[in-house]
Amino acid sequence: MVAKEVLTGMHFMNGDEACCEGALAAGCRFFAGYPITPATEIAESMSRRLPQLGGIYIQMEDEIASMAAILGASWGGVKSMTSTSGPGFSLMMENIGLGICTETPCVVCNVQRAGPSTGLPTLIAQGDMMQARWGSHGHYEIIALSPSSPQEMFDMTIRAFNLSETYRLPVLMMADEVVGHMNERVVIPYEDEIEIISRRKPSVSREEYLPYKADDDWIAPMANCGDGYRIHVTGLTHDERGYPAMNAEAQERMVTRLVNKIRKNRDKIIATKNLYMDDVEVVVVSYGISARSAMKAVRDARSEGIRAGLIKLETVWPFPEELFRSVAGSAKALIMAEINGGQMVLELERSVRGACPVKLVSNFGGAIIHPRTILDAISKAAKGKL
Amino acid sequence: MTTAKAVRHLPPHPMDSLLRTERIPHIWCPGCGIGTVFNALLTAIKDSCYDPDAVAMVSGIGCTGRMAGYIRLDSFHTTHGRALPFATGLKLAKPDTKIIVVSGDGDLFAIGGNHFIHAARRNIDMTVVCVNNFNYGMTGGQQAPSTPLGAKTTTTINGSPEEPFNFCDLAASCGAAYVARWTAQQVRSIRSSISEAMEKRGFGFVEVIAPCPSAFGRRNRMGNALEMLKFYRGRSVIRSDIDTRDAIVDIDREIVVGKFVDIERPTFMDHYEKFNRPQMPPWRVGHPDHQKGR
Numbered sequence: 001m002v003a004k005e006v007l008t009g010m011h012f013m014n015g016d017e018a019c020c021e022g023a024l025a026a027g028c029r030f031f032a033g034y035p036i037t038p039a040t041e042i043a044e045s046m047s048r049r050l051p052q053l054g055g056i057y058i059q060m061e062d063e064i065a066s067m068a069a070i071l072g073a074s075w076g077g078v079k080s081m082t083s084t085s086g087p088g089f090s091l092m093m094e095n096i097g098l099g100i101c102t103e104t105p106c107v108v109c110n111v112q113r114a115g116p117s118t119g120l121p122t123l124i125a126q127g128d129m130m131q132a133r134w135g136s137h138g139h140y141e142i143i144a145l146s147p148s149s150p151q152e153m154f155d156m157t158i159r160a161f162n163l164s165e166t167y168r169l170p171v172l173m174m175a176d177e178v179v180g181h182m183n184e185r186v187v188i189p190y191e192d193e194i195e196i197i198s199r200r201k202p203s204v205s206r207e208e209y210l211p212y213k214a215d216d217d218w219i220a221p222m223a224n225c226g227d228g229y230r231i232h233v234t235g236l237t238h239d240e241r242g243y244p245a246m247n248a249e250a251q252e253r254m255v256t257r258l259v260n261k262i263r264k265n266r267d268k269i270i271a272t273k274n275l276y277m278d279d280v281e282v283v284v285v286s287y288g289i290s291a292r293s294a295m296k297a298v299r300d301a302r303s304e305g306i307r308a309g310l311i312k313l314e315t316v317w318p319f320p321e322e323l324f325r326s327v328a329g330s331a332k333a334l335i336m337a338e339i340n341g342g343q344m345v346l347e348l349e350r351s352v353r354g355a356c357p358v359k360l361v362s363n364f365g366g367a368i369i370h371p372r373t374i375l376d377a378i379s380k381a382a383k384g385k386l
Numbered sequence: 387m388t389t390a391k392a393v394r395h396l397p398p399h400p401m402d403s404l405l406r407t408e409r410i411p412h413i414w415c416p417g418c419g420i421g422t423v424f425n426a427l428l429t430a431i432k433d434s435c436y437d438p439d440a441v442a443m444v445s446g447i448g449c450t451g452r453m454a455g456y457i458r459l460d461s462f463h464t465t466h467g468r469a470l471p472f473a474t475g476l477k478l479a480k481p482d483t484k485i486i487v488v489s490g491d492g493d494l495f496a497i498g499g500n501h502f503i504h505a506a507r508r509n510i511d512m513t514v515v516c517v518n519n520f521n522y523g524m525t526g527g528q529q530a531p532s533t534p535l536g537a538k539t540t541t542t543i544n545g546s547p548e549e550p551f552n553f554c555d556l557a558a559s560c561g562a563a564y565v566a567r568w569t570a571q572q573v574r575s576i577r578s579s580i581s582e583a584m585e586k587r588g589f590g591f592v593e594v595i596a597p598c599p600s601a602f603g604r605r606n607r608m609g610n611a612l613e614m615l616k617f618y619r620g621r622s623v624i625r626s627d628i629d630t631r632d633a634i635v636d637i638d639r640e641i642v643v644g645k646f647v648d649i650e651r652p653t654f655m656d657h658y659e660k661f662n663r664p665q666m667p668p669w670r671v672g673h674p675d676h677q678k679g680r
Contacts, residue, residue, distance in 0.1 A: 030479050051662035056478045061504040065471035068464065072475025075462065080475065098465050225460040225476060226483055228439045232455060234463035243409060244455060
């Protein structure tokens with residue numbers, strides 16, 4: 001019996017399993033990981049499914065090795081991913097930086113739990129959002145997505161692979177314990193309905209090829225190991241040939257491109273979902289599982305006659321600052337709902353630039369935000385009492 | 387240096403076809419043992435039956451790691467200590483590639499020690515060449531896991547208080563399929579051991595005791611590079627097939643060299659294929675039975 005790579009149909013599965021199926025549908029054939037609650041089910045699903053499809057599952061000695069291995073596999077021409085939670089995410093930061101610098105497509109799914117340190121292994125938080133943005137040293141831009149349901153775990157994992165192959169960088173899936181562990185309906189479409197993007201290959205000869213010379217869209221075509229281009233790939237600052245270049249000019253050129261390939265393509269990367277945003281006066285902003293609480297709160301507010309709306313961030317990084325700058329002009333207040341001490345709210349405040357009040361509704365982790373807490377904030381904001 | 391170096395018309399070198407000649411001169415100090423090992427490695431590759439397009443080099447950080455920047459093969463200069471897990475991913479994704487990992491003693495056995503243990507245990511099919519110069523050369527000569535007890539480095543000015551690792555014993559006890567050690571003056575033996583390790587299906591490990599005259603030699607009053615080479619060679623005792631526990635590196639007494647392990651053992655992929663997909667042909671990137679070549 002031949003195993004199917006796309007399990008077309010309607011399923012009842014948890015978010016971690018949906019992430020695995022999304023990755024396989026996107027063409028992922030290599031997974032290196034290390035067990036960690038609440039992301040273990042992704043690794044377990046991969047260990048069952050990948051061998052059926054001719055892929056490789058390997059359990060590495062730690063998350064440092066896992067991240068290094070998926071970079072190596074990606075240069076071998078195979079779409080690769082790993083999954084983890086906070087403690088492992090910390091260990092991966094070193095080689096996430098290598099992936100950024102060497103422009104290596106791959107996907108890292110962080111099913112967030114409460115920290116700091118070992119924290120609450122089995123309970124939710126969204127406390128790694130700034131770590132996702134700035135966790136590896138040096139200056140760079142990143143792409144991070146935030147799913148709110150098992151269905152979105154499936155859909156966004158495919159998008160994460162497509163983004164990583166397009167923009168050549170590790171793309172982060174910032175999931176959370178509740179989304180990872182909740183079981184819901186997941187509809188997997190027909191194979192030919194799934195859009196798959198793969199890295200652009202060089203079209204020139206070995207002599208002409210410059211591995212880090214970008215096309216007009218700031219992205220360089222990528223030769224894999226064994227394609228005959230005899231590439232050199234280094235985490236040192238490098239020139240267009242990929243050769244180390246130890247000076248300020250080379251640093252400026254390289255980082256400018258690493259940054260611009262994301263910044264100049266923001267419009268194509270950023271995605272949000274809006275709810276009741278036509279006549280809105282109080283805007284709730286949220287992501288991940290907290291957006292589900294926010295959705296309930298906004299609906300309840302509407303039934304109480306308050307003109308509340310929701311902007312759900314599907315991409316958390318890059319942050320849609322222009323959107324919020326325009327929304328802030330007409331809103332009474334913006335409310336950020338997130339499970340941490342206030343991380344993405346800082347970006348929201350920065351974007352709004354004082355045009356309207358910004359309120360944080362949050363806890364430090366261990367439980368989701370009750371919709372009533374958000375509803376209370378909406379009610380106060382509507383009355384101008386924030 | 388921000389300006390382009392003056393172009394010097396050097397006579398052709400027999401290894402030019404495998405070198406990124408536009409990157410020469412290299413960064414290694416005069417008298418460094420890495421060049422000898424690099425030349426032996428290039429000769430082994432050139433004399434082998436492998437298509438150079440199907441050979442890849444992976445390195446970590448440090449003086450030895452810079453080999454990857456000079457070899458004209460697909461080459462990957464990764465993070466400190468992480469060459470082995472990177473190479474593991476590359477090898478498993480692209481099993482037809484011959485993988486050579488080059489690394490120093492600090493990179494492989496201090497920061498990368500855990501990865502070494504597991505790569506050898508899994509018997510990942512790759513050749514690992516370790517240039518052991520008893521200290522961290524790139525950063526100016528600090529104590530390493532190989533620094534002899536009592537030796538002076540910039541971080542052990544009164545003598546290192548730690549017992550060093552025996553790398554070959556570690557490799558053998560973790561399950562490496564091929565293990566050898568030579569000093570940098572034993573060039574033919576280095577080259578033949580690298581060739582044998584490349585031929586070996588499984589994890590091959592070749593250690594070379596090499597002079598670092600600029601840092602280690604200077605602080606320990608070992609003379610110039612030639613004197614260091616001769617000193618290590620003079621201390622060496624060839625004892626192949628010895629129990630690796632007795633294959634000591636003690637620069638005050640003897641440096642046991644030779645080929646210590648040469649065994650057949652199933653690789654990770656052998657076991658993986660057997661347990662996971664006995665009905666399928668061996669894993670190849672883009673193989674129609676395995677994936678649609680997306």
